[in-house]
Amino acid sequence: MPSDVQSNTSLPFLDVSDPAFSIRSQAVAKARDGSWCARTPYGLAVLRYDDVQKMLRHPKMRQGSYRWPSHNDVTGNFARWWENMLLSQEGNDHARLRRMANPAFSPKLITSLKPRFEELANRLIDDFAPRGECDFIAEFTEPYATGVICDLLGLPIEKWRDLADIAGDMGLALGVTFKQDLPRIEAATQRIFAYAEELVEHRRKEPSDDFIGTLVKANQDRSQLSDQELLDMIVLAIFGGIDTTRNQLGLAMVTFIEHPDQWALLGDNPDLARAAVEEVMRVRPTITWVTREATEAFTYNDLQIPQGTTVHLFSQSAGSDPAEFPNAEFDITAKRSPHFGFGGGTHHCLGHFIARGDMTEALKLLARRLKNPRFNGNAKWLPDSGNTGAVTLPIAFDQA
Numbered sequence: 001m002p003s004d005v006q007s008n009t010s011l012p013f014l015d016v017s018d019p020a021f022s023i024r025s026q027a028v029a030k031a032r033d034g035s036w037c038a039r040t041p042y043g044l045a046v047l048r049y050d051d052v053q054k055m056l057r058h059p060k061m062r063q064g065s066y067r068w069p070s071h072n073d074v075t076g077n078f079a080r081w082w083e084n085m086l087l088s089q090e091g092n093d094h095a096r097l098r099r100m101a102n103p104a105f106s107p108k109l110i111t112s113l114k115p116r117f118e119e120l121a122n123r124l125i126d127d128f129a130p131r132g133e134c135d136f137i138a139e140f141t142e143p144y145a146t147g148v149i150c151d152l153l154g155l156p157i158e159k160w161r162d163l164a165d166i167a168g169d170m171g172l173a174l175g176v177t178f179k180q181d182l183p184r185i186e187a188a189t190q191r192i193f194a195y196a197e198e199l200v201e202h203r204r205k206e207p208s209d210d211f212i213g214t215l216v217k218a219n220q221d222r223s224q225l226s227d228q229e230l231l232d233m234i235v236l237a238i239f240g241g242i243d244t245t246r247n248q249l250g251l252a253m254v255t256f257i258e259h260p261d262q263w264a265l266l267g268d269n270p271d272l273a274r275a276a277v278e279e280v281m282r283v284r285p286t287i288t289w290v291t292r293e294a295t296e297a298f299t300y301n302d303l304q305i306p307q308g309t310t311v312h313l314f315s316q317s318a319g320s321d322p323a324e325f326p327n328a329e330f331d332i333t334a335k336r337s338p339h340f341g342f343g344g345g346t347h348h349c350l351g352h353f354i355a356r357g358d359m360t361e362a363l364k365l366l367a368r369r370l371k372n373p374r375f376n377g378n379a380k381w382l383p384d385s386g387n388t389g390a391v392t393l394p395i396a397f398d399q400a
Contacts, residue, residue: 008039008303011035011037011038011039011303012030012031012034012035012038012039013038013039013040014027014028014031014038014039014040014045015040015041016040016041016042016045016176016312016385016386017040017041017042017176018176019176019177019383020383021176021383021384021385022384022385023288023289023314023316023317023384023385023388024316024384028047028314028316028317029317029320031047032047032048032317032321035047036048036051036301037051037301037303040312041071042071042310042312043071043309043310043311043312044305044309044310044311044312045289045311045312045314045317046311046312046313046314046318047314047317047318047321048317048318048321048323048324049318049319049321049323049324049325049337050321050323050324051300051301052313052314052315052318052340053318053340053344055292055300055311055313056290056292056313056340056343056344056345057344057345058292058298058300060294060295060296060298061292061293061294061295061311062090062292062293062295063087063088063089063090063094063291063292063293063346063347064291064292064293064310064311064312065082065087065088065290065291066082066083066087066088067291067293067310068082068173068174068178068291069082069083069173069178071310072178072179073179074173074178074179074182076182076186076189077186077189077190077193078170078173078182078185078186078189081189081193081232081235082173084228084232085232085233085235085236086098086101086232086233086236086350087236087347094346094347096224097225097229097233098350100214100215100218100224100225100233101233101236101237101350102350103211103214105350105351105352105353105354106353107353109152110353110354110357111357113148113151113152113357114357114361116151117148117357117358117361117362118361118365120144120147120148120151121140121144121361121362121365121366122365124139124140124143124144125140125365125366125369125370127139128140129369129370129399130399132396132397132398132399133376133394133395133396133397134394134395135392135393135394135395136250136253136390136393136394136395137246137250137390137391137392137393138392140249140362140366141245141246141247141249141250142164142168142242142246143160143161143164144245144246144249144358144362145164145241145242145243145245145246145249145358146160146161146163146164146167146242146246147160148241148245148354148358149163149237149238149241149242150163152211152237152241152354153210153211153212153234153237153238153241154208154210154211154212154213155199155238159195162191162195163192163195163238163242164242164246165188166188166191166192166195166239167188167192167238167239167242167243167246168188168243168246168391169181169184169185169187169188170185170188170189170192170239170243171239171243171247171387172184172185172382173185174243174386174387175382175383175385175386175387175388176383176385176386177383192235192238192239193231193235195238196231196234196235196238197231199212199234200212200216200219200230200231200234203216204216211237212234212237215230215233215234216230218230240351241351241354241355243387244286244287244351244355244387245355245358245359246389247286247382247387247388247389247390248280248281248285248286248341248355248359248389249359249362249363250389250390250393251280251284251285251286251388251389251390252276252277252280252284252359252363253366253373253393253395254284254379254390254393255280255283255284255330256280256367256373257373257374257375257395258330259330260372260373262276262330262331262332263367263372263373264371265332265333266332266363266364266367267367267368267371267400270364270367270368272332272333273360273361273363273364273367274356274360275332275333276332276360276363277356277359277360277363278336278338278339279330279331279332279334279336281319281339281341281342282319282320282325282336282339282341283319283320283328283330284316285315285316285319285339285340285341286341286387286388286389287315287341287343287387288314288315288316288384288385288386288387288388289312289313289314289315289316289385289386290312290313290315290340290343290344291310291311291312291313292310292311292313293308293309293310293311294306294307294308294309294311295307313340315339315340315341318339318340319339319340319341324337325337342355368400369399369400370397370398370399370400371397371398371399371400372397372398373395373396373397374395374396374397375394375395375396376394376395376396377394378394379391379392379393379394380392
């Protein structure tokens with residue numbers, strides 16, 4: 001007989017809500033060895049590659065991240081936005097909103113912007129390279145990720161510092177310390193919506209053909225895009241593009257510092273940069289799980305999953321699953337199965353082209369210009385589950 005998630009105490013339990021918990025820990029590896037899934041304070045965790053792949057596209061699952069505020073007993077402006085914006089929608093509303101956003105993230109547009117990514121990365125490296133050291137987050141990943149979004153959305157580059165600070169504070173909501181960080185998160189959410197309102201007012205007075213201008217035009221017909229949906233979409237485009245790219249590039253640098261031979265290889269072979277992005281996201285994704293929810297009760301692997309169960313698909317654990325990756329050591333030349341850092345199915349990350357494009361260009365230049373990177377003091381970290389990354393990352397290097 002199938003067993004129920006809640007009553008099945010034979011399943012391992014992982015307290016991923018504990019800020020000291022690491023999703024890369026031996027506890028997770030041990031749980032994965034013994035079971036395809038585990039219980040958590042938020043619901044079920046899926047640990048193995050094959051099961052994550054199947055659950056991402058299971059017909060009785062919907063996107064489940066919309067319940068993250070309620071899992072943390074949080075209400076307020078961020079919770080309202082998070083529960084109603086594009087990523088949390090399903091069916092016709094999701095399809096309609098996604099069509100609105102697609103033009104800003106097309107492969108053709110990203111290709112046309114690559115020279116600007118390169119120019120921005122070189123300019124930032126120029127500022128700190130002569131010193132042979134930097135805080136990699138403050139001096140590269142934050143201004144780079146924010147500058148890319150300013151280019152993409154037609155925002156003034158002079159605003160990058162404010163936007164990066166806002167995205168950093170809002171990003172705390174995606175970690176396991178959500179509730180205790182709520183005052184900072186709410187203040188940042190109010191600031192970014194005020195900024196979005198200013199942008200809309202400006203575009204209405206001075207129409208443009210950029211992404212935000214196109215959304216404002218669509219908003220003229222409220223049946224296409226309501227006033228609130230317009231603001232929600234702008235906030236998502238700004239916040240989503242900054243927060244994840246900043247964190248992922250920081251994790252890339254950490255991974256390469258721990259594997260200096262791979263950094264040297266990349267410096268000599270810039271064509272490996274695209275593969276390097278994929279390999280980093282396999283072993284050290286900033287989004288350590290993606291979330292689904294059961295739309296009706298069903299049985300999977302003899303486990304009865306009730307309707308409404310939140311299911312976290314552990315991309316971090318799946319990416320090192322020995323059943324799929326028998327030689328899982330970090331290797332940018334290896335041919336790998338796809339990782340789950342961008343999710344999958346209908347809710348596959350809308351911005352994956354831009355993320356892959358800007359990180360590829362950044363890693364090419366960094367590996368060419370910064371030789372022998374190494375830690376240069378203590379980094380400060382977000383908790384190692386949920387959305388994770390370095391808050392500060394002091395490094396030293398030899399200038400090429």
